[in-house]
Amino acid sequence: MTNALEIEGLIKTYGDGFQALKGIDLNVREGDFFALLGPNGAGKSTTLGIVCSLVNKTAGKVRVFGCDIDTHLSDAKLNLGVVPQEFNFNQFEKVFDIVTTQAGYYGIPLKQAKISAEKYLRKLGLWDKKDTPARMLSGGMKRRLMIARALVHEPKLLILDEPTAGVDIELRRSMWTFLEEMNREGTTIILTTHYLEEAEALCRNIAIIDHGRILKHTSKRELLQQLHIETFVLDTESALTNAPQLDGFPCRLDDEGALEIDVEKGQGLNRVFVQLEALGIKVTSMRTKANRLEELFIRMVEENAADARGGEV
């Protein structure tokens, strides 16, 4: 299978001397749903900015579906659709005009552009707003407008930089469904997000970046296997005032009074229930605590920060 994106030795040094990327290597396979994760200022947006030609690279190679951006930039761009983090459309233009104009920039004739714009505006629930100036849209609608605009030329690789930032839960879920559908239809998707729950729910492969370096580049499954401890959340029939003492299972109460229990790999859950039964605590429901990825992410970033501090000394 070909790679949708290949990055080799990517370095970016800004004019003030700040080195945002210190030699990034990254491959994203065609058809993948890929997450690029990292704290603020880690280099996510710079990396994607270089891929999309919004940032000039200092050194390194970037290929989109085999097209080198140094020698075949136009071909590389034809394969790319970009949804940036910040709203970047003319706020005074109408929704339909924004999408058809973008199609025009890709050389799509107006008649065809109108058909494609209608298709994606309908899919994203914006068709009834097609004659509305963009500034009149809600935040969620503006995000969906940027997705429609990025898809109007039917790119093979869709890059989304924080696509659900500031979007309510219901809309976020509907955007996830839409993106999963796009991915199933064959579009390779790369996203950066602060919602690690989002990456865990959507992506198959993940890279974690910090201080301009890739800390981890692997599959989500492999990454999650590195978690030795899984946390379960148990709702109890009667409210607990203190967390019980369980032999071999650290536990605590969360903010809503539910019981959180850490279970190491290989430990059976039966022993938990036996001890709870003995203490007279009746469990009404149980679930795995979400954001397992978040735990791993925080651990990696903290380890990297500690290494960096050690290096400075």
Next chain:
Amino acid sequence: MTPHAMFTAFNTIVVREVRRFTRIWPQTLLPPAVTMTLYFIIFGNLIGSRIGDMGGFDYMAFIVPGLIMMAVITSSYANVVSSFFSMKFQRSIEELLVSPVPDWIILAGYVCGGMARGLGIGLIVTLLSLAFTRLDIHNLPMVIVTVFLTSALFALGGFINAMLATKFDDISIVPTFVLTPLTYLGGVFYSISLLPDFWQGVSMINPILYMVNAFRFGILGVSDVNPFVALGMILVFITLLSAIALRMLKRGKGIRH
């Protein structure tokens, strides 16, 4: 991109530009029409009648070509500088940067958009002038070539200004402190033959003088300079500014980090 796709992209930019300045016509089309009408009334009718002939023509007929050219220059420049800088400011320039449109198509699209406004204003001012004087065109090809090239040149100037600008003040500095004085001192209201020799010499380094006079030659058949030298100068400036603008686009000056 195929040539057909490039033409579609070019056409998209031009249509978008035209749609922009026609949508805000009270800001873009109306003010120059009002200003030029006041010039015609005050300088042409009221003061001009006391000045008498200039260059063998009554004063109103003499200033009309200069005023048309002044409107074309300022409108062509203003359209591109404000539109492109607004795109930078709102970051909607990124729509173009992520697309496969070649730099020269981006430049050509914006310049043609600026020319559309400049020439449109030129036409409006010309029609308004007919209410005040009669225009007998001496050399139509010279009129058309001069006005098209001048419009293109100042649209290019506006593009470079917008690329360099980092704040809104930066896009008003050149029109206020460079273009306006050069236009007023470029023989719009007088023939430089009226000036002492020293100031005639100084005036000869003002490029706008050549454009105004080439256009005046096309309409009235009189000029303070050789109109063909003027056309040559405009072409040299167009080539130079195009090269600068394309280099800035390639390097992403002010638009890429």
